[in-house]
Each structure stands twice: as C-alpha cells, then as structure tokens.
Amino acid sequence: MGRVYNFSAGPAVLPEEVLKEAQADMLDYKGCGMSVNEMSHRSKMFDDIIKTAEKDFRELVGVPDNYKVLFLQGGGNMQFAQIPMNLMNKHHKADYIVTGQWARKAYEEAKIYGDAVKIASSEDKTFSYIPDCSDLPIDEDADYVYICENNTIYGTEYFQLPNTKGKLLVADVSSNFLSRPIDVEKYGLFFGGVQKNVGPAGMVITVIRDDLITDDVYPGTPTMLKYKTQADKDSLYNTPNCWCIYICGLVFKWLKNLGGLEEMNRRNEKKAKLLYDYLDQSKLFHGTVRKQDRSLMNVPFVTGDKDLDAKFVAESKAAGLENLKGHRTVGGMRASIYNAMPYEGVAKLVEFMEDFEKKNLK
Numbered sequence: 001m002g003r004v005y006n007f008s009a010g011p012a013v014l015p016e017e018v019l020k021e022a023q024a025d026m027l028d029y030k031g032c033g034m035s036v037n038e039m040s041h042r043s044k045m046f047d048d049i050i051k052t053a054e055k056d057f058r059e060l061v062g063v064p065d066n067y068k069v070l071f072l073q074g075g076g077n078m079q080f081a082q083i084p085m086n087l088m089n090k091h092h093k094a095d096y097i098v099t100g101q102w103a104r105k106a107y108e109e110a111k112i113y114g115d116a117v118k119i120a121s122s123e124d125k126t127f128s129y130i131p132d133c134s135d136l137p138i139d140e141d142a143d144y145v146y147i148c149e150n151n152t153i154y155g156t157e158y159f160q161l162p163n164t165k166g167k168l169l170v171a172d173v174s175s176n177f178l179s180r181p182i183d184v185e186k187y188g189l190f191f192g193g194v195q196k197n198v199g200p201a202g203m204v205i206t207v208i209r210d211d212l213i214t215d216d217v218y219p220g221t222p223t224m225l226k227y228k229t230q231a232d233k234d235s236l237y238n239t240p241n242c243w244c245i246y247i248c249g250l251v252f253k254w255l256k257n258l259g260g261l262e263e264m265n266r267r268n269e270k271k272a273k274l275l276y277d278y279l280d281q282s283k284l285f286h287g288t289v290r291k292q293d294r295s296l297m298n299v300p301f302v303t304g305d306k307d308l309d310a311k312f313v314a315e316s317k318a319a320g321l322e323n324l325k326g327h328r329t330v331g332g333m334r335a336s337i338y339n340a341m342p343y344e345g346v347a348k349l350v351e352f353m354e355d356f357e358k359k360n361l362k
C-alpha cells in the first residue's frame with residue numbers, strides 16, 4: 001500500500017522529503033555510525049543538531065535576541081500548568097479568552113494556581129466564532145491575557161490578535177504553528193505542541209521573552225517546570241526529546257527551502273480556499289464556522305445527517321483519504337490541512353466530495 005492523504009488533526013502528516021531524509025539517516029547519521037536515536041544528547045553530533053535546529057527556527061520565525069526558544073516535553077497540556085506557575089506571579093491573576101476545548105482546559109488548569117478570569121467566550125454558539133476582542137474587560141491587575149490562536153477542534157482561528165490593553169499576551173499556537181508569519185514581539189510567550197503542524201509527538205516549543213524567565217514562581221513548582229531551569233541550560237538540563245528535535249530541524253530546513261513562512265502561508269491560503277469555496281456552494285456539505293474566523297488549518301464540515309456523515313467517512317477512507325472523522329465531541333467531519341498536506345491532497349478531497357454529493361443528494 002502506498003501513502004494515503006492523511007487529514008489527521010495530530011499527530012499529523014509530515015513532509016515526505018523529511019521522512020525520506022530521516023530514513024536515509026536512520027542507520028548511520030552523517031557517517032557517525034549510529035542513528036540519532038542512539039547518540040548521547042551531550043555529544044558533538046547532537047549539539048550540532050539542536051543548535052542548528054534553534055538557529056533555523058529563529059531565522060524562519062524571526063525571533064529577536066531577547067526571546068528564548070525552549071524545546072520542552074510534557075505536551076501542550078503541561079504548558080497549561082507551566083504558564084500560570086511561572087507567569088501568574090505578580091498579581092496571581094490572569095485573563096482567559098475561551099474559544100474551544102484547549103483554551104478551556106488551559107483556563108481550568110490555571111485556576112489551580114491563581115485567579116483565572118474568563119473574560120470572553122464563544123461557548124454560546126458551540127465555539128463557531130472568535131469573539132470581538134477589540135475592547136474586552138481586561139483586568140487592571142492581570143499578569144497576562146491568554147488565547148488559543150487556532151482552535152483545532154472547532155476550526156476557528158484568530159486573524160487579528162486581541163487588544164490586551166498593554167497586558168502580556170500568551171498564546172497556544174499548537175495547530176497553526178509555522179503556518180504563517182508571526183510578529184514575535186506582540187507576545188510575552190507563545191508555545192506550540194509540534195505534533196500538529198511541525199514534527200512528531202513528544203515536544204513543545206515555547207518562545208518566551210527574557211524578562212519573564214525568573215525564579216519568582218508558584219511555591220512548590222518542580223525544578224523541571226521552571227522555565228529558568230531549561231532556559232539556563234539551553235533546553236539540555238536533562239535528556240531532551242532528541243529524535244523530535246532532529247525531525248523538527250529537518251522540517252525547519254524544508255520550510256526555509258520552500259521560501260519560508262510567507263510562502264507557506266500563500267500555499268495554505270490556496271489550499272484552504274479550494275476547500276472553503278467548494279463548501280460554500282455545496283448543497284450537501286456545509287462548514288460550521290463563521291466565515292471570517294475560518295481556520296486555514298482545520299476545516300470542520302457536516303451534511304446534517306449523522307448516517308450520511310458516517311458513510312462519507314467510510315467511503316473516503318476506502319478512497320485513500322484518511323482521518324476525516326470529526327472530533328468525538330463535535331461529530332461530522334474535519335479535514336486538517338496542515339503545512340505538509342500537498343495541494344493535490346485537498347484537490348483529491350474536493351473531487352471526492354463532489355462525486356459523493358452527486359450520488360447522495362436527494
């Protein structure tokens with residue numbers, strides 16, 4: 001069996017060139033006689049891998065010198081705790097904008113460490129839109145304002161950052177990480193679990209401004225969960241996820257070679273437009289998100305008939321279009337069309353949907 005078009009929300013599709021390169025390196029990484037999986041994280045070879053990965057990431061994203069780039073473990077969920085433990089340290093209060101399940105989890109977790117305040121939400125319409133964030137009731141004494149920039153499950157994305165009225169912005173960018181250029185200086189901290197749009201599972205990249213890395217953390221914070229611990233040791237305080245850092249490094253090179261984040265964004269817009277244009281005129285399928293908030297990465301859609309949705313998922317799978325079933329809490333379908341999904345994959349999906357529509361429209 002050949003490779004399928006994989007529309008999984010995460011872990012997700014990786015660039016074929018990257019997988020092939022990793023395959024070629026597997027037994028003997030650049031003449032050192034062993035694979036990256038077998039080498040010491042203190043070795044010269046690995047030191048080159050992690051330093052090059054960080055350098056390429058900084059170039060790609062445009063990370064200023066006064067921001068640290070950390071390669072951390074524990075997933076996005078660990079950041080939900082690590083952020084309040086480290087940053088809710090002045091007034092022990094932070095404002096959360098709840099636009100989906102991941103933002104809600106972050107908000108619930110933050111309550112353990114301080115006064116987390118839900119200042120806006122789109123829960124009233126099953127998270128199908130991004131609330132107006134131009135004039136929110138930001139707390140005077142909020143240590144930061146938290147958002148989830150792309151809502152993986154509901155398929156909404158911020159195209160304009162909230163007005164935080166001078167407060168620090170903290171963002172979860174897991175599912176739109178490296179999908180488009182980003183202005184780092186607008187954030188105090190942002191993080192992305194790499195298994196959505198960048199690499200294999202098992203690592204988060206956290207970008208944090210220098211002055212936020214302190215010893216002034218929540219009492220009892222484990223050494224491993226202080227940003228300062230990993231920042232002081234360039235993410236090598238303990239054994240990092242070596243394999244993941246290596247693969248992400250290859251993906252950064254892949255992105256640089258194709259023209260960087262501007263070009264990646266152009267391609268992502270083109271792919272998303274193809275699918276949304278089809279959905280907008282379809283008589284069988286329809287998208288579930290308010291138009292101006294539609295994610296370029298995760299595209300949920302439904303027929304309105306559960307049995308027909310199930311039939312679509314089964315038949316698309318048989319046609320080599322995998323993982324189109326919607327999130328278990330939402331139902332319907334969802335196509336995740338991350339960076340590594342080629343245009344041809346989306347074209348194939350649209351073609352399949354057109355055909356399905358013809359056969360099933362009553």
Ligand SMILES: *Cc1c(COP(=O)(O)O)cnc(C)c1O
Nearest residue numbers: 075076077102152172174175193
């Ligand atoms: C998947 C996801 C998470 C959770 O990541 P884990 O690494 O599984 O903890 C958090 N935020 C967003 C936006 C996600 O898509």
